[in-house]
Amino acid sequence: MWQIVGLFVIGLLAGFVARLFVHSPARLGCLGTALLGIVGSYAGGSLYAVLAYDHFDLRKASTFIGAVIGSVVVLLAWRAIAGARHR
Template sequence: MHWLWFILIGAAAGWLAGLLVKGRGLGCLGNILLGIVGGVLGGWIFRQLELKPAGTFVTAFAGAFVILLVANLVSRK
């Protein structure tokens, strides 16, 4: 059951980050992968800044948002 929540939160965080940065989602699998990787990156970022995240969704969203921003900067050059 834990993995189901992990996937659902990752999908929602990836979809919202894609919507805000790109103006659209990345597809079901893309949103899930982005959210899961974003959760790992977001957790690392919050630990480095010595901040306690507000929750799993916020952490995954923050990481996914950063991933998409960096991807946009790299792809423009």
């Protein structure tokens, strides 16, 4: 149970820091920011595994810095997709 709470808190903090760097296309709220951080954590861990030629494992989450970097990448991709829809 504590692992889920910890994942939520770290995801919330990582998503918040990422949203400071990149303006998101929509208001996310607390739950959306936490989900962004959790997805960013797994994206950052997967990106590190690909770049460092490490064993690729989708279940691998990264560190807090990796979570922030992954969240920034997810937000940039989301902003690009949302911008392409409006054109």
